[in-house]
Amino acid sequence: MPGRRDVLKFAAASLTLLVSRVGAGATAASSILAVRVWPARDYTRVTLEHDQAIRYSHMLVKDPERLVLDLEGVEFNSVLQMLPSKIIDADPYIRLIRAGRNKPGVVRLVIELKGEVKPQVFALKPVGEYGHRLVLDLYPAEPVDPLMALLEKSAEPPLKAEPGLGQRPAQPAAGSEKPEPGPEIARLITIVLDPGHGGEDPGAVGRGGSYEKHVTLSVARRLKQKIDATPNMRSVLTRDGDYFIPLNQRVQKARRVQADLFLSVHADAFIKSTARGSSVFVLSENGASSSAARWLANKENSADLVGGVNIGVKDPYLARTLLDLSQTATINDSLKLGKDVLGELGRINTLHKAHVEQAGFAVLKAPDIPSILIETAFISNPEEEARLNDEAYQDRMAEAILKGIRRYFAKNPPLAKSKLARLD
Numbered sequence: 001m002p003g004r005r006d007v008l009k010f011a012a013a014s015l016t017l018l019v020s021r022v023g024a025g026a027t028a029a030s031s032i033l034a035v036r037v038w039p040a041r042d043y044t045r046v047t048l049e050h051d052q053a054i055r056y057s058h059m060l061v062k063d064p065e066r067l068v069l070d071l072e073g074v075e076f077n078s079v080l081q082m083l084p085s086k087i088i089d090a091d092p093y094i095r096l097i098r099a100g101r102n103k104p105g106v107v108r109l110v111i112e113l114k115g116e117v118k119p120q121v122f123a124l125k126p127v128g129e130y131g132h133r134l135v136l137d138l139y140p141a142e143p144v145d146p147l148m149a150l151l152e153k154s155a156e157p158p159l160k161a162e163p164g165l166g167q168r169p170a171q172p173a174a175g176s177e178k179p180e181p182g183p184e185i186a187r188l189i190t191i192v193l194d195p196g197h198g199g200e201d202p203g204a205v206g207r208g209g210s211y212e213k214h215v216t217l218s219v220a221r222r223l224k225q226k227i228d229a230t231p232n233m234r235s236v237l238t239r240d241g242d243y244f245i246p247l248n249q250r251v252q253k254a255r256r257v258q259a260d261l262f263l264s265v266h267a268d269a270f271i272k273s274t275a276r277g278s279s280v281f282v283l284s285e286n287g288a289s290s291s292a293a294r295w296l297a298n299k300e301n302s303a304d305l306v307g308g309v310n311i312g313v314k315d316p317y318l319a320r321t322l323l324d325l326s327q328t329a330t331i332n333d334s335l336k337l338g339k340d341v342l343g344e345l346g347r348i349n350t351l352h353k354a355h356v357e358q359a360g361f362a363v364l365k366a367p368d369i370p371s372i373l374i375e376t377a378f379i380s381n382p383e384e385e386a387r388l389n390d391e392a393y394q395d396r397m398a399e400a401i402l403k404g405i406r407r408y409f410a411k412n413p414p415l416a417k418s419k420l421a422r423l424d
């Protein structure tokens with residue numbers, strides 16, 4: 001920990017002031033190295049990357065809604081001056097940012113908001129390519145519910161939205177008052193597609209400069225279209241934009257919509273540019289199936305460090321997931337799904353590994369949803385990088401994955417949904 005963290009809280013009717021100190025020894029002026037803004041429907045993130053720890057405080061002010069952030073001992077340099085110009089009109093939460101020197105040694109940012117937000121402001125220590133980061137996450141006061149998003153988009157909604165569902169985000173989707181009809185032969189299947197990485201976390205970067213996070217989103221969007229065009233199937237993306245989602249929240253989104261399957265889409269990378277081919281992974285409860293699989297799981301799990309998680313926020317869900325006894329049965333189904341998808345990928349690409357591998361991937365830990373992680377190809381291989389950026393190839397990749405999914409369901413027809421465990 002870089003020094004202790006002091007939190008002073010002044011609660012008034014319309015004013016909250018939080019003062020945090022990071023890096024108690026910081027005396028020389030810190031320079032802002034980069035500013036990034038990641039607008040998304042889930043939340044908008046503003047990142048200030050700087051060369052040494054800084055002191056900061058923030059307060060939320062009403063009428064109109066705005067967030068005021070004071071940065072102590074920070075130069076008001078040209079990078080920081082660029083921040084206001086990075087706000088787009090379509091940003092769901094930020095109207096505009098004003099930046100200026102407030103008093104000697106203090107730079108003040110005033111973020112004018114489009115509505116009420118619940119801000120999280122936290123510091124991240126240097127990791128990977130990044131220096132120190134100060135992160136402002138602006139969440140809506142009323143959380144966005146992926147289930148509602150699904151219902152809005154679905155052409156044939158099978159789930160009945162209850163009044164007040166938005167106020168009770170942990171409510172299971174089976175909100176229908178009517179009892180389930182007998183055995184369902186062809187019920188609607190919900191597939192959650194998880195484009196790996198996003199926002200602050202670019203994932204692997206190809207030699208030609210392409211980012212894994214863009215390739216994964218592109219392939220997942222194509223797959224979503226194909227699934228949605230398939231009778232009795234629909235899909236939800238964990239993210240449909242360039243922003244970061246912690247790994248456990250990807251799992252939670254899948255559980256909230258009672259997904260039948262969860263597919264995390266990635267692109268592999270290795271030091272040697274000759275490494276190539278597709279591979280498929282599932283969760284392992286007892287260690288990795290190979291050292292390469294363990295290495296990969298560690299790499300994918302580091303997404304939270306790079307992407308930036310506020311460790312001050314407790315996640316009671318994660319501990320529960322690890323203890324769930326239904327995991328073994330789910331892993332068996334995941335292996336079957338993985339095999340079918342791998343078989344189809346083998347028709348359009350070299351296979352990096354001819355069998356499904358297992359390791360402790362955090363994103364595959366839904367206890368009750370068969371989950372696989374697909375490494376579509378090696379973005380570190382120039383030839384495969386070019387193919388990953390090719391729309392026709394992305395389409396073939398999506399088609400192959402869909403075929404694998406259909407093959408799996410042909411052999412393992414979906415059962416009537418039992419009452420799922422409540423999340424709350």
Ligand SMILES: [Zn+2]
Nearest residue numbers: 196203266267
């Ligand atoms: Zn990845």
